[in-house]
Amino acid sequence: MDQPVTGRTDPEGVGRDADGRVVLFGAACPECGTRFFPATAVCPHCASEAVAPEAMPRTGTLYTFTTVHAGPRKWKKPMVVGYLDLPNGVRVFAHLRGQVAIDDVLELGLDTIGEEDGKPIVGFVFRQMGGV
Amino acid sequence: MRGVSIIGVGMIPFGKYPDRSLADLGWPAVKAALADSGVPAKRIQAAYCGTALGGMMAGQRVLGRIGLTGLPITNVENACSSSSSALRQGVLAIRSGQYDIVLVMGVEKLTKFGGGTLPLEEEDWEVRQGLNMPALYAMRAQRYMHEFGLTPRQLAMVSVKNRANGVHNSDAQMRKEVSVEEVLASRPIADPFTLLQCCPTGDGAAAIVICASSLAGQFRADPITVRASDLTSGIFMPGFRDMTTPEITVRGAAEAYEEAGLGPEDVDVAEVHDAFTIAELLYYEAFGFCGRGEAGALIESGATRIGGKVAVNPSGGLLAKGHPVGATGAAQVVEIVRQLRGQAGARQHPGAKVGIAHATGGGISGFDHGACSIHILSR
Numbered sequence: 242m243d244q245p246v247t248g249r250t251d252p253e254g255v256g257r258d259a260d261g262r263v264v265l266f267g268a269a270c271p272e273c274g275t276r277f278f279p280a281t282a283v284c285p286h287c288a289s290e291a292v293a294p295e296a297m298p299r300t301g302t303l304y305t306f307t308t309v310h311a312g313p314r315k316w317k318k319p320m321v322v323g324y325l326d327l328p329n330g331v332r333v334f335a336h337l338r339g340q341v342a343i344d345d346v347l348e349l350g351l352d353t354i355g356e357e358d359g360k361p362i363v364g365f366v367f368r369q370m371g372g373v
Numbered sequence: 374m375r376g377v378s379i380i381g382v383g384m385i386p387f388g389k390y391p392d393r394s395l396a397d398l399g400w401p402a403v404k405a406a407l408a409d410s411g412v413p414a415k416r417i418q419a420a421y422c423g424t425a426l427g428g429m430m431a432g433q434r435v436l437g438r439i440g441l442t443g444l445p446i447t448n449v450e451n452a453c454s455s456s457s458s459a460l461r462q463g464v465l466a467i468r469s470g471q472y473d474i475v476l477v478m479g480v481e482k483l484t485k486f487g488g489g490t491l492p493l494e495e496e497d498w499e500v501r502q503g504l505n506m507p508a509l510y511a512m513r514a515q516r517y518m519h520e521f522g523l524t525p526r527q528l529a530m531v532s533v534k535n536r537a538n539g540v541h542n543s544d545a546q547m548r549k550e551v552s553v554e555e556v557l558a559s560r561p562i563a564d565p566f567t568l569l570q571c572c573p574t575g576d577g578a579a580a581i582v583i584c585a586s587s588l589a590g591q592f593r594a595d596p597i598t599v600r601a602s603d604l605t606s607g608i609f610m611p612g613f614r615d616m617t618t619p620e621i622t623v624r625g626a627a628e629a630y631e632e633a634g635l636g637p638e639d640v641d642v643a644e645v646h647d648a649f650t651i652a653e654l655l656y657y658e659a660f661g662f663c664g665r666g667e668a669g670a671l672i673e674s675g676a677t678r679i680g681g682k683v684a685v686n687p688s689g690g691l692l693a694k695g696h697p698v699g700a701t702g703a704a705q706v707v708e709i710v711r712q713l714r715g716q717a718g719a720r721q722h723p724g725a726k727v728g729i730a731h732a733t734g735g736g737i738s739g740f741d742h743g744a745c746s747i748h749i750l751s752r
Contacts (some may be wrong), residue, residue, distance in 0.1 A: 273403045311490060330612045354502075
C-alpha cells in the first residue's frame with residue numbers, strides 16, 4: 242500500500258510548515274511509536290503499514306561530521322556533512338553550512354548542495370541558528 | 374556436527390589489472406588453492422563464489438575457464454563480506470553432510486569503475502544525499518576522537534604498521550613503508566583521513582579449499598580447523614546510534630568466540646577489516662584486544678605489531694594488501710592459514726596457533742554495517 246506523504250515537495254522529504262518555514266517530513270508509526278526519516282510506507286521496527294507522515298523538529302544536535310574532499314563529481318566540494326540528532330529521537334544525515342562543531346545545535350535550511358547535468362541540486366542543509 | 378578444515382589456499386597479488394577479465398583474475402587463484410590442497414579438481418563437489426560488483430554468474434565465468442563446471446555453483450553478494458559469507462555457506466554445507474569437499478572463492482575487479490570512491494547503491498537515501506564510504510568512516514573517527522581523545526598521529530600509526538607489514542607480502546598492492554608524517558601529509562580525503570589512511574582500490578581474487586575434517590589428513594598433514602564461522606547483519610536503527618562502537622562486529626565477535634570456545638586472550642593473529650585507519654582501532658575494542666577507548670594506546674604500545682601480543686593485519690590489511698571488495702574475506706583467510714601453518718616468511722607472527730578473519734561492510738542507511746562475517750581458525 243503506497244501512502245502518499247502529504248506536504249512533501251521537491252527536494253525529497255522537504256516541505257513547508259504552517260508558517261512557511263522549511264521542514265522535513267518523516268513518518269511515525271502509530272502502533273509502536275517509532276519515528277523515522279525519510280518516510281517510507283512501512284514501519285522499519287514493526288512492519289506496520291499504518292505509518293503517518295510527521296513533521297520533524299527543525300533543529301538538531303550535531304553528533305558527528307566530516308569535510309569531504311573526494312567522491313562523485315556532482316557533489317560540491319569540499320562538502321561538509323554530518324548526522325543531526327533531532328529532539329524526537331530521529332537521526333538525519335545532512336549537508337552542513339558554516340563553521341560547525343560536534344554538539345552544536347543547528348537549524349534546518351535549504352541550499353544548493355551539488356550539480357547534475359548542468360542543473361543545481363537543491364537540498365536541505367543544517368546551519369548555525371539564526372543564520373541566513 | 375562435522376568438523377571442517379581448510380586444506381588449500383591461493384590468491385593472486387592484489388593490484389590493478391584493467392586489461393584482465395574477472396574470469397581471468399579468478400582462475401589462477403582457484404588453481405593455486407587446488408594445487409595447495411592436493412585435491413584433484415574432479416573431487417570438488419560444490420563451489421561458492423563471493424563478489425560484490427562482479428556481475429551475474431561470476432563463479433561460472435571463473436570456473437568455466439578451467440573446466441570445473443557441472444557442479445552446484447552458488448554466487449554470493451554481501452558487500453565486503455561476500456567471500457567470507459561464501460566461506461560460511463561452504464562450511465555449513467559440509468557440516469550438514471551434503472558435501473565433503475568444497476571450493477570457496479572471492480573475486481572482484483574494481484578498475485572497471487575507473488577509480489575513485491566505491492560506487493554505492495543509489496536507492497539508498499543517504500547515498501542519494503552524497504554519503505560515501507570515506508565520509509562514513511571519517512564521521513566515526515571524528516566522534517571517536519571527540520569522545521576518547523584519539524590523536525591524528527595514533528590514527529596514522531595504523532597505516533604505518535600495516536604498510537610496513539605489506540612490504541613483506543608479495544600479494545600486497547602497496548609495498549612501500551610510510552612514516553606518520555607522510556601519512557598525515559598525503560592529500561585530504563575526508564577529515565581526519567588523508568589518502569594514506571584509506572585502502573586503495575583495485576582488483577583481486579582468492580580461493581580456499583575446505584573439507585570434512587575427517588578427510589583432511591588424506592590431503593595435507595597440516596590442516597587448519599574452522600573453529601567458528603559466523604555471519605550476522607546489522608540492526609537497522611532509524612534513531613540514535615553509537616558510531617564509536619561497531620555493534621555488528623561486537624555481536625559477531627561474541628557469537629564467534631562462543632562458537633569456538635575461545636576468547637580474545639587466545640588470539641595470536643587477526644585480519645580485521647581496516648578499510649580506513651579508524652576501523653582497525655574500533656575492531657581492537659570489538660574483539661576485546663583492549664577496553665573501550667583504549668585503542669589509540671594499544672596501537673601506540675606496539676602490541677598489535679607482528680611479534681606483539683596479537684598481530685593485527687600481518688598481511689598488510691586492506692590498507693596495504695588492497696581491498697577488491699568481494700575478494701577480501703577469502704584473502705584474509707588465506708593470510709591466517711599461512712600464518713597458522715608458519716608459511717608467512719618475513720611477516721610470520723611467531724607461534725601463531727589461533728587466528729581471526731573479519732570482513733564487514735555495506736554502507737547503507739540506518740545500519741552500522743550491512744553484513745559481518747567472522748571466522749576463527751586454529752592449527
